[in-house]
Amino acid sequence: MSSGTVIIIAGILVAVACSLLGAFLVLRKMSMMADAISHAILPGLVAGFFFANGPNLLAGFLGAALAALLTVSLVEAIQKSGRVANDSAIGIVFPAMFALGTALVSRFFANVHLDADAILYGNIEFSAQDTLLINGLNLGPQSFWVMGTLLLINLLFVTLFYKELKIATFDPGLATTLGFSPQVIHYGLMAVVSLTAVGAFTAVGAVLTVALMIVPAATAYLLTHNLKVMMGLAAAVGALSAIFGYYMAVVIDTSIAGSITTIAGLLFGLALVFSPTQGILARTIQLQRQRLYFATETLVIHLHTHENTAIAENESRIDHLTKELRWKPDFAQRIVQNALQKEYVVRVNGHLALTEAGRTFAEQEN
Amino acid sequence: MIELLRDLIFDYTLRNVALGSALLGIVSGALGTFAVLRRQGLLGDALAHAALPGICLAFMITGEKTPILLMLGAAVTGWLGTLTLMYIIRHTALDEDAALGIVLSVFFGFGIVLLTLLQRSGNANQAGLDKYLFGQAATLVAENVTTMAILGTLALSVVIILYKEFKLITFDPSFAASIGFGASWVSVLLTFLIVIAIVIGLQTVGVVLMAAMLIGPAAAARQWTNRLDHMIMLSAAFGALSGVGGALVSISESGLPTGPMIILVLTLFVILSFTFGSARGLFWEWLHNRNRTLTPPPEVV
Numbered sequence: 197m198s199s200g201t202v203i204i205i206a207g208i209l210v211a212v213a214c215s216l217l218g219a220f221l222v223l224r225k226m227s228m229m230a231d232a233i234s235h236a237i238l239p240g241l242v243a244g245f246f247f248a249n250g251p252n253l254l255a256g257f258l259g260a261a262l263a264a265l266l267t268v269s270l271v272e273a274i275q276k277s278g279r280v281a282n283d284s285a286i287g288i289v290f291p292a293m294f295a296l297g298t299a300l301v302s303r304f305f306a307n308v309h310l311d312a313d314a315i316l317y318g319n320i321e322f323s324a325q326d327t328l329l330i331n332g333l334n335l336g337p338q339s340f341w342v343m344g345t346l347l348l349i350n351l352l353f354v355t356l357f358y359k360e361l362k363i364a365t366f367d368p369g370l371a372t373t374l375g376f377s378p379q380v381i382h383y384g385l386m387a388v389v390s391l392t393a394v395g396a397f398t399a400v401g402a403v404l405t406v407a408l409m410i411v412p413a414a415t416a417y418l419l420t421h422n423l424k425v426m427m428g429l430a431a432a433v434g435a436l437s438a439i440f441g442y443y444m445a446v447v448i449d450t451s452i453a454g455s456i457t458t459i460a461g462l463l464f465g466l467a468l469v470f471s472p473t474q475g476i477l478a479r480t481i482q483l484q485r486q487r488l489y490f491a492t493e494t495l496v497i498h499l500h501t502h503e504n505t506a507i508a509e510n511e512s513r514i515d516h517l518t519k520e521l522r523w524k525p526d527f528a529q530r531i532v533q534n535a536l537q538k539e540y541v542v543r544v545n546g547h548l549a550l551t552e553a554g555r556t557f558a559e560q561e562n
Numbered sequence: 563m564i565e566l567l568r569d570l571i572f573d574y575t576l577r578n579v580a581l582g583s584a585l586l587g588i589v590s591g592a593l594g595t596f597a598v599l600r601r602q603g604l605l606g607d608a609l610a611h612a613a614l615p616g617i618c619l620a621f622m623i624t625g626e627k628t629p630i631l632l633m634l635g636a637a638v639t640g641w642l643g644t645l646t647l648m649y650i651i652r653h654t655a656l657d658e659d660a661a662l663g664i665v666l667s668v669f670f671g672f673g674i675v676l677l678t679l680l681q682r683s684g685n686a687n688q689a690g691l692d693k694y695l696f697g698q699a700a701t702l703v704a705e706n707v708t709t710m711a712i713l714g715t716l717a718l719s720v721v722i723i724l725y726k727e728f729k730l731i732t733f734d735p736s737f738a739a740s741i742g743f744g745a746s747w748v749s750v751l752l753t754f755l756i757v758i759a760i761v762i763g764l765q766t767v768g769v770v771l772m773a774a775m776l777i778g779p780a781a782a783a784r785q786w787t788n789r790l791d792h793m794i795m796l797s798a799a800f801g802a803l804s805g806v807g808g809a810l811v812s813i814s815e816s817g818l819p820t821g822p823m824i825i826l827v828l829t830l831f832v833i834l835s836f837t838f839g840s841a842r843g844l845f846w847e848w849l850h851n852r853n854r855t856l857t858p859p860p861e862v863v
Contacts (some may be wrong), residue, residue, distance in 0.1 A: 207683065222656070227606055227663035247826060279783045279842055280598065287603040289779055291774030292829040295822035302818055316695060316770070317674060403770070404674075407667030414660050451678035457671025464664060474654045503564075 199325075200509060202337050203331065206323040206454060207438030209343035210353050211239050211408050212370035215434035216350045218413030218425045223365050226409045227410045228283070229271070232290035233386070234393040234405040236267035238297025238315060240392065242305065253342065259396050264390030267293060268383075289403050294402070318453045346395045354427065357379060357381065362423060400453035407457040408434060411464050418467040418474050463504050491531045494521060494560050496540050500558035510545040564732070569575050575700065579813060582702040582710055583805035586763035587775070589714040591801025592721060592761040594776035595783065596752055599732050604662050605647070605753070608772035610760045611666040612643025614673025614769045617694050627690065629706045633761045634714070640757045670769070697768030697821035698749045699809035710762050717758045720751070723796075728752060729790055735764075754832060766809065768821035775801060778828040785839025800835075804828035 221230050240263025241256045248255035267289055274285035298315060321337040335341065354361065364371045364381040371378045389409070396405040418427035442457030469476045498521065502511040510516060517528045532548065533542045540554030550558070569576045597603050613636035620635025621627060643665045650661040680688040693701055721728065727748045730738045737747070756776065763772050783797035808824025837845045 222660045225657045225659050227610075227657075227659040229659075229665055231607075232668070235576070251772040274836075277844060279836060279844070280784060281603070282599050283601055284603045284777050284781050285774060287607065287777035288829075290834055291771050292832075295771055295774075295829070297823035299620045300827060301819060302822075303815075305570075318579075340690055403667055403670045406663055407671055410660055410663035411668060414656055417652060417656060417660075446681065449682055450675045454678060455673030457668055458675050460670030461671065462662075464668065468650070468654070476653075479653065521582045540613050 197337075200446070203320055203341075203452065204439055204496050206320060206337065206339040206343060206399060207442060207452070208348050208435045209340065210320075211434030211456070212431045213343060213347040213350050214396055214408035215403065215412035216354055216427055216431035217385070218304050218356075218409040218411075218434075219416065219423070219430050220361055220365060221389065221409055222413040222417055224280055224385075227406075227414075228286050229268070229386075230389055230393070230409045231287045231406045232267055232271060233264050233390055234409075235290045235402050236293035236393055237261075237263045237397060238402065239293055239300060240266075240297075241397070242300045246300075253338075254368055256398075257391070258329070259392055260394040263268075263293065264386070264393065268320075268386050270337065301462050302490060310318065314399045315450050316403060318397065318399045318404065320399045320452050330335075341400070342395050344393050348407075350388055353384070357384070361385070374480060384459055400456065402458050404453045407460055408437075411457070411460040412437065415460075415464045415467045418464075418471040424493060430541065433460065438464060467494040482495075482503065488531070488534055491523070491527070491532050492538070493501075493557075494556045495531055495535055496550065496554050497561065499541065500546060500555060503550060503555075509547055512549065514548065569587065574704075575690050576810075576813075577698060578702045578707050579699045579706055582692070582707045583699055583766050583809035584822075585707070585710045585714050585805075586619040586759075587764055587801030587803070587805030588798040589717055589762050589780070590772075590775040591783075591798035592758045592780035592794050593752075593756050594778075594780040595734055595790070595797045596728060597756055597776050598780035598784065599790075600752075602753075602756075603777040604773065606756060606760060606776040607663045608647055608666040608669075609757055610769045610772035613637070613640045613675075613760065613764055614670055614694065615639050615676055617764070617769075618676035618691065621680065621691060622676070622690065625687065627687070629709045629775055631822045632697060633709065633764075636764055639669065640726045640760065640819070641754070644753060644757070648715060653762075662785050671761070672720070673769075686760035693768075693797075693819075694764055695768050695770055695826075696779070696819035697764070698765045698812075699815045699820040702766065713758055713762055717755045717762075720755060722750070723852050725791075730788075766805070766820055767824055768819070770820040771825050773793045774825050774828065775805075778825070778832050779804065782817070782828075782832045782835035782839075785823060785835040785842045787841055797819075800831050 221227055235455055237260035240259035240261070242259070244253050244255035244257070244259025247259075270289045271285050272281065274288065275282050280288070313510060320339075323337055326338045328335040328338040328341050354525065359378060360371070360381050363374065364378040368378040371381070393405050396408060400408065412433035413426070413430040414428045415433045419429055420426050437456050437460035441459040442452055443456035444459060445452040467475070472478055495517070499512055502508045511520070514528060514532055516534075517523055518525050521528070532541070535554070536543070539551055540557055541548045564857050594606070595777075597606055615631050616635035616637065616639030619639070620632050624631050636774050647661050647665045648663065650656055653660050677691060680691060690701060727743065731752070735749075759776065760772050763775055767775055779797040779800035780793070783793045786796055787793050804824050804827045807827040809820055810820045810829070812820040812823040836845070837843055
């Protein structure tokens, strides 16, 4: 297998594992908690490596999981104490943990297995070189095993507890009534998020882990409100980002992790513009349509009000509309055109007269 | 100690470092007060991360590392990040948290792409741009400090002039809107000042941890007082002390990036304040509760 293929597959595994959980993080409004966790695991990872005398993956996972647990409980304790607002609690805890981790790395591990760059970029570039050896047996790239296991755990978690996760997310009250605690689901989710964050951290670094958790899921949320479809779409967006991100990085010779995030951001941007329900384009078109409808309605009701009065003829001249309704001439033209087309009005000797359909429309809307 | 004081005044590098980090601490401490009280602390996080591509783009366009140009680039993309954030929150089903996560990670990822491009371009002049990730106080020279001082004075002057307005939109935005002054305009200005505070600190603290310099000092100051003016001054003091303390530790030990050191010193202030803060300290509350349980009210006895 070429090293490019290995990197792409590793990238897809990371991205899909992250985006599956991301769907729930986005829906539960916990995106910044994920950000906090992915930063705060650093000192745990370093401590694990320190006690294992080297980059032992298991020790790293253990330390990172403990650090994640500490972070979640600290943030929740500060929030519960009511001393500061919720967002400040997150903003106090994770920078402290991340600063501690960075200082430890620069002091003790500089340029060994984990340097300041790897913290931010990860080292997915080297995923082809790190092979898993057990008893001298070459079992293929280590990243496949690590990320594959995490993906499997996440898949099991979201399929086995799909119903519970769904109810706890959308209706925590109902979850309690049905006899299972939303708190347990909350901590379960936090636990798998932490494990996934450790795996993703080593591949793409702290900040980009958040990108893979949040951005594909958020993109999917712009396109659908069906949870299953959302998870599928999020996984697809994640995988596409990994594939195109790799090629972008190769073509312009830059960081793979950064490119994956950039592609994910571009896909989000596309959804933001073209989403059929929430996209900028759809909203603009809808706004235009509503303006046209409302203005036509105004015109017809205006004509209806003055119909059969002494000033009717004057009130129904097109050039009078610009004065009375304060429309710009070309806008007035457009509205009159629209009303003519819909056969609400007809032209009679240079002024407008309501048709039967126009009269009915005015009465029904008035 | 005496020697350190003498060096602080007479040693060129040390004086710049101390002045620069004190300045950034004062400005981010003062403006962070409003950010924290308005629950916009994490907005600073997104802004600071969004500054990275701006720094790289400014260098790519001009080919120079003039501080004011890099700061301008940082402010432009930081502002762009804020606009994106506001758009996502207002016009989509996504909540503020998701919007923050998206803006900070995507802008930062793009920044990493640009930074790596520059590093592999072979342009020797780009060396040092990566110091903007975790900050390096030792790179502060007199020119930086002057720029920081001018921007900082401007930002603080605006806070003093518009103190009443800022106070009103912080505590009662709907009342501010109802008495008819441009609450949204004041709010935009306040956000813009926060961008300036971040930009001032980027070289010393770095984009990754800069947000903590907005949140930490203000959160610590909040535990000592219930008055806004006192809180701003205390917060500025905590910011300045952490800035100078962290910067001095960082340049005395070679290889330690400055940002993490400043944040660790700041965390000490935060822990002390949460425990012993005279207005809301947890220790006093614990003591109070303990005394209450130890001496039951007389009618029970």
